[in-house]
Amino acid sequence: MKLHHLMIVAGIATCFAQGPGMPPPGGVGPRTPNFDSLKTYLSLSDTQVEGLRQIQTQQQSTMQSLRQEMATKQKALQDQLKAGSTDAAAVGRLVLDLEALRKKAQDAGKGLTTQATNILTPDQKTKLTALDEAANLRDEIRQATALHLLVPAEIPGGPGFMGRGMGGAPEGRPGQGPMMFGRRPGAR
Numbered sequence: 001m002k003l004h005h006l007m008i009v010a011g012i013a014t015c016f017a018q019g020p021g022m023p024p025p026g027g028v029g030p031r032t033p034n035f036d037s038l039k040t041y042l043s044l045s046d047t048q049v050e051g052l053r054q055i056q057t058q059q060q061s062t063m064q065s066l067r068q069e070m071a072t073k074q075k076a077l078q079d080q081l082k083a084g085s086t087d088a089a090a091v092g093r094l095v096l097d098l099e100a101l102r103k104k105a106q107d108a109g110k111g112l113t114t115q116a117t118n119i120l121t122p123d124q125k126t127k128l129t130a131l132d133e134a135a136n137l138r139d140e141i142r143q144a145t146a147l148h149l150l151v152p153a154e155i156p157g158g159p160g161f162m163g164r165g166m167g168g169a170p171e172g173r174p175g176q177g178p179m180m181f182g183r184r185p186g187a188r
Contacts, residue, residue, distance in 0.1 A: 041131070042124045051119045059112045063105060070101045 039049065077094040085091060117125060144150045 042120070042127050044124070048119050052116055055112060055115045055119075059108065062108050066101055066105045066108070070098060070105075073098050073101065 035049075038044070073094055077091065077098065080087070080091050080094065117128070120128065141150065145152050
């Protein structure tokens with residue numbers, strides 16, 4: 001569970017660090033990720049969000065360097081193997097170097113999670129643990145939904161196909177059809 005908790009924090013930091021995305025369908029300009037629900041749920045301050053972004057920027061730089069180094073070693077290994085090298089020491093050294101770089105990348109990811117969770121208050125960490133526990137129920141939720149015990153949750157952009165209601169117009173616009181998805185029957 002601790003590793004899963006760490007992965008959620010890393011995901012949160014990654015989400016906050018992402019820059020502008022693709023333009024919205026039919027829209028103009030880039031779409032900025034909206035983390036209002038998470039900010040509200042965890043009661044994140046703007047300072048905390050900025051801290052998460054800075055951590056992620058550092059992490060991206062470190063990981064880019066490691067990826068480049070791994071790509072160089074991987075190419076050297078492939079070249080050795082394609083050439084039919086019989087130098088077991090050289091091939092073994094490259095394999096060990098690649099494994100060391102993978103471990104270094106894994107450790108860097110754990111460091112990111114530790115830094116990110118250190119930004120949170122004790123209350124926010126408690127809420128994050130609850131989020132982690134809910135994430136562990138993904139399979140159960142998917143299976144209960146498949147058996148119609150739960151109604152599918154709303155998708156980002158609104159209910160219906162591609163964020164559109166049954167009437168084909170985006171949510172909140174004239175011509176919008178009835179809501180296709182909701183939470184659980186009887187839920188608010």
